[in-house]
Amino acid sequence: MAYQYLLFDLDHTLLDFEAAEEIALTQLLKEAQVPDLAAYKAYYIPMNKALWEDLAHQRISKAELINTRFAKLFAHFGQVVDGRYYAERYQHFLSQQGQLLPGAKELLLELKALGYQLFAATNGVTFIQKGRLQAAGLHTVFDAVFISDELGAQKPQKAYFEAIKAAIPALTFAQTLLIGDSLTADIQGGNNAGIDTVWYNPSQLTNQQTAAPTYTITNLRQLLPLLAKTASSKMK
Numbered sequence: 001m002a003y004q005y006l007l008f009d010l011d012h013t014l015l016d017f018e019a020a021e022e023i024a025l026t027q028l029l030k031e032a033q034v035p036d037l038a039a040y041k042a043y044y045i046p047m048n049k050a051l052w053e054d055l056a057h058q059r060i061s062k063a064e065l066i067n068t069r070f071a072k073l074f075a076h077f078g079q080v081v082d083g084r085y086y087a088e089r090y091q092h093f094l095s096q097q098g099q100l101l102p103g104a105k106e107l108l109l110e111l112k113a114l115g116y117q118l119f120a121a122t123n124g125v126t127f128i129q130k131g132r133l134q135a136a137g138l139h140t141v142f143d144a145v146f147i148s149d150e151l152g153a154q155k156p157q158k159a160y161f162e163a164i165k166a167a168i169p170a171l172t173f174a175q176t177l178l179i180g181d182s183l184t185a186d187i188q189g190g191n192n193a194g195i196d197t198v199w200y201n202p203s204q205l206t207n208q209q210t211a212a213p214t215y216t217i218t219n220l221r222q223l224l225p226l227l228a229k230t231a232s233s234k235m236k
Contacts, residue, residue: 002230003196005171006111007121007146007164009155009180013200014104014120015132020097021045027093028086034077044073055123056156056184062149066091066125095128098135107220108141116227120145121164121178123154123185144168155182156189177214179223187211198223 011017025041034040048069054060070090071083112118120142122129126149133139144167148154151163165171179198180186188211190197199213200220207213215226 003175003177003227005117005119005176007119007176007178009182009186010120010122010124010129012181013179014101015136016099016101019099020094020132023097024090024093028090031089032086040073040077043076047072053184055154091125091128095131096135098132098137100136101220103220105138107223108138110224112141117143119143119164121155123148126150155185156192158192160189161193161195183207183209183211187213198226
């Protein structure tokens, strides 16, 4: 086969982060007894997304993101809170969420049966992602899980992928395919490391970045014929 090693991003690619975030955030804000759940969520969600973009561009550190986002949220509504405490409570709630995107687990099991080696590649927080993988029933599907916290580097840094290669000596980038939804982290990361990429783009967004995906799919099931085609062309 043309590709033997498949690196899968987790959030927004296999795991339904929006569903997980909604439940965990609701649990946290109810515990904090905020006066207006909808208002707090409406401010937090785009703010949090922007912070993760800042992290991908190395404008902030992971610790800064995790420990300040809830302090910033409550400060917006005129409250001074311990951001680290609320971060820990949120992480507790989020780590219990295992919602999957439709067809994600079935796809992974089919790929595994076809002989591909499957790896998770995520910038998430270690105990959160491990908890969510177990809740989703994916913890036994992957051959290994690579989390930025444990590797000392993050997508899109080349060092992140070099750390994966060091952990799997048989892995070659020429036989590796990275599948993810983020142009900033996944596709640019593959570009930086010299790894072919699949941009999972279910909303059919326009690529306005310099990151250049090798392939684009709008449905996870499209990965199967794509892999079959690349395997066939390799054999010619």
